[in-house]
Amino acid sequence: SQQGEEDPQALSIQEGENATMNCSYKTSINNLQWYRQNSGRGLVHLILIRSNEREKHSGRLRVTLDTSKKSSSLLITASRAADTASYFCATDYTSGTYKYIFGTGTRLKVLA
Amino acid sequence: EAGVAQSPRYKIIEKRQSVAFWCNPISGHATLYWYQQILGQGPKLLIQFQNNGVVDDSQLPKDRFSAERLKGVDSTLKIQPAKLEDSAVYLCASSLTTTAEQFFGPGTRLTVL
Numbered sequence: 283s284q285q286g287e288e289d290p291q292a293l294s295i296q297e298g299e300n301a302t303m304n305c306s307y308k309t310s311i312n313n314l315q316w317y318r319q320n321s322g323r324g325l326v327h328l329i330l331i332r333s334n335e336r337e338k339h340s341g342r343l344r345v346t347l348d349t350s351k352k353s354s355s356l357l358i359t360a361s362r363a364a365d366t367a368s369y370f371c372a373t374d375y376t377s378g379t380y381k382y383i384f385g386t387g388t389r390l391k392v393l394a
Numbered sequence: 395e396a397g398v399a400q401s402p403r404y405k406i407i408e409k410r411q412s413v414a415f416w417c418n419p420i421s422g423h424a425t426l427y428w429y430q431q432i433l434g435q436g437p438k439l440l441i442q443f444q445n446n447g448v449v450d451d452s453q454l455p456k457d458r459f460s461a462e463r464l465k466g467v468d469s470t471l472k473i474q475p476a477k478l479e480d481s482a483v484y485l486c487a488s489s490l491t492t493t494a495e496q497f498f499g500p501g502t503r504l505t506v507l
Contacts, residue, residue, distance in 0.1 A: 313493060325437070325485065325498035370436050379450040380492045384429075384436035 286314075286354075286371040286385030294391045301358040303388040305371030308352065313374045315382065316345060316356050320367035328356075328369075361392045396420065398499035400486050406505045412474040415502045419467070419488030426463055427496065428471050429485040437485055443469065444492065476506045 286305045295301050305314070316328040329345045331338045331354065338345045344357040358365055368389050372382040399418040407413050419426050424445050429437035440459065442450040445466035454461070458477070463469040473480055483503050487496040 315495060317496075324500050325487075327495040327497070330495055374493065379442070381439055381442055381450050382496070383439065386436050 286373045286383065288369065288371060288385045288388040290388060291386070292389045292391070294393065295361055297361060297363055297392055297394050299361055301361050301365070301390055301392070303356050303369055303390070305354045305356070305373075305385055306352060307354075307371075307373045309375075310349070310352075311373045312376070314347060314354050315372045316343075316354075317370045317372060317384075318367045319370065319387075325370075358390075361390075363392050363394045366390060366392045398486055398488055398497050400484075400499035400502055402502055403500060404503050404505075406507065407476055408507050409478055410475040412472065413476055413504060414470055414472045415484050415486075415504075417469045417471070417486030417499060419469070419486070420497055423488035423490055423497070424466070425489045425492050425494075426469050427485075427487040427489075428461055428469070429487065431483045431485055431501070433482075440471070442492075449492070473504075476504075478506050480504060481506045 286307045289304045319325045368387040426443045428440045431437045443463040461471045483501040485501045486499045489496045
């Protein structure tokens with residue numbers, strides 16, 4: 283079945299640096315979502331980008347979508363220790379029913 | 395606005411025992427999901443409800459797992475009998491529609507000994 287795969291699997295950066303993580307998927311999508319998971323707040327929705335959108339911003343987050351390459355990227359600018367978490371992309375999948383499938387995640391560690 | 399509630403938060407059982415998890419979604423959310431998340435992996439969808447009807451349960455091990463959503467609100471997920479490989483965090487989520495963002499509960503961490 284279709285699934286997003288995040289790259290890299292793990293990323294360690296210094297506070298203040300930018301963090302970029304990528305998601306690749308296999309089949310055409312209508313929407314793609316990014317989620318963050320940390321021990322304090324659980325899984326939290328960050329951004330939803332539709333297939334007809336190329337870029338979306340939310341605060342320090344910037345998401346791009348390239349449907350020709352079947353890939354999306356999440357950029358976190360000026361990272362903070364509080365951004366330490368796992369980040370997942372979720373791609374929609376329609377085959378009789380409509381659902382989202384989560385990728386394997388990128389574990390981001392921001393060092394103070 | 396109240397979030398998605400789940401209970402219990404932690405559960406330890408022996409293999410072959412039964413266990414049940416409860417979820418109360420955000421009021422007005424028609425779609426409810428149960429996910430299984432094994433350590434180091436992304437959430438895997440077990441079952442998806444639209445109101446009180448099942449719309450996807452293709453990855454639910456139906457020989458041991460069952461779920462229901464009575465009156466289109468609360469939901470329970472049951473495992474009977476449990477196996478060692480069922481050790482995971484079970485997440486409940488809800489959304490207004492199937493395409494909208496999902497709101498997750500804190501999860502239930504299940505350990506099967």
